[in-house]
Amino acid sequence: MSSGRRVMVAVNGFVFQRDGAFVADGGFLFWLENTKLSMEMLEHEDNPYIASLDYHGDKAMMGKTLVGLAFPKDWDFLDIDAWIDGDLALPVCVGVQVLRSETTDVCCPRWDSACKPPSGQAFATVKFTPDGKMAYAVTQGESRRFEGEGFDGAQGWGRWADESAFSISGHEDVLGNAWNQSGLIDTDIDYIADVAVASASSSAAACASACSCIYMGTINHWTGYWEEVIGGEPIWHPDAEAKVGSCDSIWRSCDGKTWLRIWHKALEGMPMEPYWM
Structure with a gap:
């Protein structure tokens, strides 16, 4: 295997001790260099669940990173389970948070939240443009679970006006800080x-x-x-x-x-x- 291969990896899951004791759940982010994993990089953000990840930079890990969240930042597995069961609703009119880092230091990465997240309710999928000067985000909402009038609980989930949309960032202010939805449709x-x-x-x-x-x-x-x-x-x-x-x-x-x-x-x-x- 050649040296210097680096991949940024995001996973959602649970952490247990060897004796089976529960430690934490959420989204976890690592640099993988050949066969060596870095320290976990979202610990100081309380490990929110991750929907997407994009990086723009060189293999020396000195580039920019965007992390689109899957759910509200403070949701854990119990909240997600309650949402799946129809006992908890996703918030509306607040957007889906995107974290950004200008320098992804594996020791002590600094993450900033968007002051104006992309509109939507959940599952922010983010992507840099090839030159890294702009970024796009696509979100989803409650309507993704609607399965027709006959499906149990469908009316409670809703099927339209869930704010899912396409947004851009980088056209004003710091890239990743302010996201604006593009298109009236x-x-x-x-x-x-x-x-x-x-x-x-x-x-x-x-x-x-x-x-x-x-x-x-x-x-x-x-x-x-x-x-x-x-x-x-x-x-x-x-x-x-x-x-x-x-x-x-x-x-x-x-x-x-x-x-x-x-x-x-x-x-x-x-x-x-x-x-x-």
Whole structure:
């Protein structure tokens, strides 16, 4: 075997002592050099379960690493088991965390969490571009488990609007820190609440476009219907219809053709509700 072969390996599983005593469960990350394993590299992050791994750099292990998580960072096997049984739901409108490291030191690697994770609920699959200047992420959600109306528990899992989408990073800020969903098609939009234009120049000619970027706020609410009440406030009757999430969004387009989802949360109330204006 030639020397200098290095492979980064990620595994999910359990750790037991020789006497069978349980130690830990989660995701574990190693460098494999020929037949020698490095020290475990995610211990200081409490070993979250891993969905994907990508590395960009040389064989001297001085490159950049992305680790896409499979579930919320603090979930352990009992949480995952409860989710499989339908007793615990994945969070919505918070994204799926991606860890990044600029220098993967096998002794003391430093991991940073994304300040704005890619939208979705689970299983973040990450990939660097060949030049390492950008990265992509694809996520999944509750709808991946939906198996039809006749399947026991399917209605509780949901089948649409689970925020699973395609996101990019590296176009702004540090690569891996901020992820923006690309494309309106991956998000349920009930109506557009507002549109604003950020002008590139205040001295543009009167008939010339001074538009630099367009910002659009969209609302995604639970399906259902309003019941009018004589002398009182209308009552909303939700009809989930296996809908998973209801996340509102702010989008940005600087070319008038493509959109990035730069913010998403669940707003309270009825912002600019068109049905009651």
